[in-house]
Amino acid sequence: MIVVLKPNADPKKQEQLTSWLEDMGVRVHVAVGDYQIVLGLIGNTEKIDAELIESLDIVDSVKRVSESFKTCNRKFHPEDTVVTVGDVKIGSGNFVLIAGPCSVETEDQIVGIAKAVKASGANLLRGGAFKPRTSPYDFQGLKAKGLDLLKIAREETGLPIVTEIMSVTDLPLFEDVDVLQVGARNMQNFDLLKELGKLNKPILLKRGLANTLKELLMSAEYIMANGNEQVILCERGIRTYSDYTRNTLDLAAVPMLRELTHLPIIVDPSHATGIARLVPPMALAATACGADGLIIEVHNDPMHALCDGAQSLKPEEFDQVASKVRAIREVLA
Ligand code: PEP
Ligand code: MN
Numbered sequence: 001m002i003v004v005l006k007p008n009a010d011p012k013k014q015e016q017l018t019s020w021l022e023d024m025g026v027r028v029h030v031a032v033g034d035y036q037i038v039l040g041l042i043g044n045t046e047k048i049d050a051e052l053i054e055s056l057d058i059v060d061s062v063k064r065v066s067e068s069f070k071t072c073n074r075k076f077h078p079e080d081t082v083v084t085v086g087d088v089k090i091g092s093g094n095f096v097l098i099a100g101p102c103s104v105e106t107e108d109q110i111v112g113i114a115k116a117v118k119a120s121g122a123n124l125l126r127g128g129a130f131k132p133r134t135s136p137y138d139f140q141g142l143k144a145k146g147l148d149l150l151k152i153a154r155e156e157t158g159l160p161i162v163t164e165i166m167s168v169t170d171l172p173l174f175e176d177v178d179v180l181q182v183g184a185r186n187m188q189n190f191d192l193l194k195e196l197g198k199l200n201k202p203i204l205l206k207r208g209l210a211n212t213l214k215e216l217l218m219s220a221e222y223i224m225a226n227g228n229e230q231v232i233l234c235e236r237g238i239r240t241y242s243d244y245t246r247n248t249l250d251l252a253a254v255p256m257l258r259e260l261t262h263l264p265i266i267v268d269p270s271h272a273t274g275i276a277r278l279v280p281p282m283a284l285a286a287t288a289c290g291a292d293g294l295i296i297e298v299h300n301d302p303m304h305a306l307c308d309g310a311q312s313l314k315p316e317e318f319d320q321v322a323s324k325v326r327a328i329r330e331v332l333a
Pocket of ligand 1: 102182183184185206236268271
């Protein structure tokens with residue numbers, strides 16, 4: 001349920017209303033806009049009398065929300081959310097370029113790539129230390145050592161780091177990581193999402209291989225319902241019957257999610273296509289359709305990458321994409 005207050009509503013009366021609602025067993029999320037305050041009621045609102053609330057002199061209108069996702073719903077929170085990572089802002093017109101290898105391999109590799117992507121305008125460094133691989137015989141990532149190497153690359157470049165967490169038990173290792181990524185395969189690992197909801201850290205939540213937008217939003221809701229509202233959504237392609245690409249990039253998800261939620265939405269053209277030469281056109285298309293950012297795999301030596309070499313851009317290719325992305329952003333502005 002959503003309660004829209006009248007402009008200049010008496011703060012004392014607002015407080016009384018909030019504590020009355022809380023006594024009724026719902027959590028009250030307050031969104032303060034330029035002109036209005038909107039109260040989002042989270043929990044079971046069935047017993048709450050909407051007409052009674054509507055009759056109060058500080059209340060403009062009351063709406064029941066049928067959607068199951070509430071905290072991430074734009075109806076509750078009309079303004080775009082801006083997620084902040086150090087000096088980097090994401091969302092509401094703030095565009096982020098995240099780049100780096102699929103996996104952290106060596107110090108030289110990650111530091112070298114970090115310097116290169118930074119010079120090309122990347123704002124955040126990505127790199128997997130814990131890798132979800134389809135085969136148990138494939139490289140599983142350097143794990144804790146990989147996190148240490150990412151931190152060295154951060155020190156050398158100043159770029160905040162984004163890296164995937166696969167299991168709740170690894171959480172203590174991620175204390176000093178700037179953005180925790182939940183990969184496609186873990187989008188519905190609800191125990192993990194609940195724990196991430198207790199952190200005060202941005203979470204990059206990727207859409208599952210076969211998940212709907214509603215399911216993606218419900219997963220964001222798991223994190224947010226536990227108190228952490230710093231969620232960035234990522235469209236990374238879904239399984240369809242595409243035969244020549246790794247996945248199908250669902251670009252319509254960007255404007256659709258924009259309507260449904262106030263959270264920032266970024267696109268991963270690397271995992272969406274699986275083919276390096278398809279990454280630049282899809283990166284530009286994602287920018288053009290209004291994404292708040294891109295996450296792109298970049299490797300200094302894709303032929304010898306331990307993971308996802310086929311879809312990795314070389315630093316010079318990333319440099320070209322980054323400047324074309326900036327040109328598109330200017331056209332959009
Ligand atoms: C990744 O970012 O390296 C990754 C494994 O992505 P996804 O979870 O989207 O497959
Ligand atoms: Mn990858």
